[in-house]
Amino acid sequence: MATRTMTPKDSKKGVTQSKPRLDARDLLVKYGFIAVTIIFLVYFMATLPAFRTSSTMFTLLKFTSVVAIAGLGVTVTMVVGGLDLSVGATAGMSVTVAAMTMVIYAQQGSVAILAVIMAGAIIGAANALLIVVLKIPDLLATLATMFLVQGLKLVPVDGQSVSSGLILRDGTVAPGKFTPGFLEINRGSIGPVPYPVIIFAVLAVFTWFLLSRTKWGRVMYAIGSNPEAARLAGARVGRYKAFAYMLSGIYASIAGLILASRIGQGDISAGNSLLLDAVAVALVGTSVLGVGKPNAFGTALGAILIGILLTGTTMMNFQYYWQDVVKGFVLLVALVFSFTLSRRKQRFQAAVPL
């Protein structure tokens, strides 16, 4: 394993301080999570011949992409000191909106995509309104939005799943269907790389760049860490928070698009389990590389690790209920890394108004 020699800068710090050294514990905090990911990957590859194929890899990433994209949105809200609990509901709503646009209103797939992303942005704007203007704590506001969205999406469809051949209120048959183009979102690929994986990769890189390479990202981290200091340095805190929730809403709707394309009908229960998975991967992400703060790279890696474990355990014929055990286990290990083992005094603090 990599070791680091002491740099002159370290040694200059003087004699009063104990010598800075990278012992096993620091290494564990920094690289432990990545090591765990690689260990599982190697283990599954060694024991499961089917796991070794590249198609399995891409399928794994493809199934991970939905959770990962929603998790990236949650990450952005966590960076500004909040937490978006409405991502699952927004993704679920996207499925219904996509289905309605194509099946009931017989529109093209492109129109459906536009409608879904706009709906996601509107949910994000509603969250921003509640949090920034009406001053409701983030968790509580997005919890309310979650319920509202979950319920309201069922009103125009009378609580039914929307699929082609649906009988409408006036007794006629719904005129449209999921267009082939729309179904391509999930099925298509460039070479061996499925579209969802490409979308995931693009969004992960974009989010990473935004958060760690731009001035806006810098301000967002400042707001999450010390909002008063950020405000007194001239940051317009409300606008950045609003932006974060808008982005989160849009990400959730993109996750919903992939989900809709995968299911191929307006399943009303779609996205139900997405929220907890997305929050979990974003939390897991805070422990990657020992950074102790929400970050896009960590979230992506956290999602992939969970994907590896779920695929591996499924291939090893574990029952479906082991999936939650796996997710809980990964989250717990990540939390041990960042809370128990880390020497950092400042840790990520969830936006819980306790």
Place this chain on the structure above:
Amino acid sequence: MEPAVRMEAITMSFGPNEVLKGIDLAIEPGKVTAMLGANGAGKSTLIKVLSGVYNGYGGTVVIDGAPVYIDHPTTARSHGVEAVHQKIADGIVPGLSVAENLLFEAIVNNEVPRAASLHSLMPRARHVASVLDLDWSDDLLRSDVYELPIADQQLLLLTRALVHEPRLLILDEPTSALSKTEADRLFDVIRRLRDDGVAVFYVSHRIGEIDSIADRLLVLRDGVIRSDQGRPFDWAGALHEMLDADEAERTQRTAELRGTDEVLRLEGVQLLAKSEPFDLSIRSGEVTGVFGLLGSGGSQLARGIFGADLFEAGTMTLKGSAFGPKAPADAIAADVYMVPEDRVNGTLIKNWTVSMIATFPFLQDISRLGVLNPLAEAKVGRSVIQDFGVIAQSEGDPVMSLSGGNQQKVVVGRWLRKQPAVMILNEPFQGVDVGARHDLAEKAREVAGTGSAVIVMSTDLEEIMEVSDRVVVLADGNLRHDAYLSETSRDEILQRLSEVE
């Protein structure tokens, strides 16, 4: 008369830092003994020693003719010493009823049945309330404690202290959250207690209050009692002892700058809810020092100009046009900058490097199309380190690893390098060593010399004398004095501050 409590050579140190350097004091019953002291004089340390919060003091406390050692709040209580601390919220237990709050100590000590209904607590609660003749109805006793007005919450805490019939009652800034009429109610209660023979030890910054209620005035400074007087009080003398430096400690003044151009004009500005509006003109090319005791409105003035808070009333004009910042971002866009008094919570961000803090307000300077340029960032960090003499290994050091003075240099430096129109420094020397203080004062004067208007708020007269050309004196939010230092004197400044309305 036998004193209620006598202190003999009380000392208290925190590490090498000796905060109390031998306090000899007898507090007499039936009198209100007031204590005045600047920040860091040792007031709260003395209170905490007496009320048993701190353990390990030196010297002797004598109660009833016998020396006692107060090592715990319960010991203090058993000897008849009760303290009501400054923050009301620290004493009130939210979510409980008024009655439960009144009986809180009894509940904690299991003196009431564990599963008592509110109904069964009522007689005892009524009894406690009657100690202060609080005319509280049963409905009020049953209501949530947060429904009580703040003054009544203060009275509740006082009642809770009085239940034990203390011989010494310590009140630490008891009116800081109260309005004028509420404070008057509290004073009536204090007078009654005094007449009942309780020794009241009253710590406050408000000279008007002390003047109206105290029988004796002490001034604490640097851990010793510097002045001890009975009525009528010589306020100018007391403030001199509290604030003014000895001849030897006085810093040499550099040549006075005289600004000519009015940059910022304040009209009808009202700082506190109960203060009078005033006009004020801030000129470029000079340093305006705003001097006042804690809570006299300096922070409100700073935050109001900067758009961090709104004034109670009033308007501003910046370089001839209306100026009404609704957020700090608006003020910064007009080149009006502020360094807040609370450095840690108001400016620093954990795990950030020196260059990140140094560049934060002006990220556009180190980015193109929004993308940060790490080289430009490091360059700004290095230039702040160099120009302000920050002691740090490199611009990549975590800002939290620097000393207070060096942190402050980074925070002040990040604004000064932009040649501000108006630079407000609110208590810039707090928690800053002497060397850094001189450096910062010099930099502030330098930037004023090149055409900025600089405003420095401080509760320390010596700091004001060192950094300013002109002094503005605030008391309880009112403007008391405005003059160039060469045309006024320490005595006149303290005289104006000490005028009791």
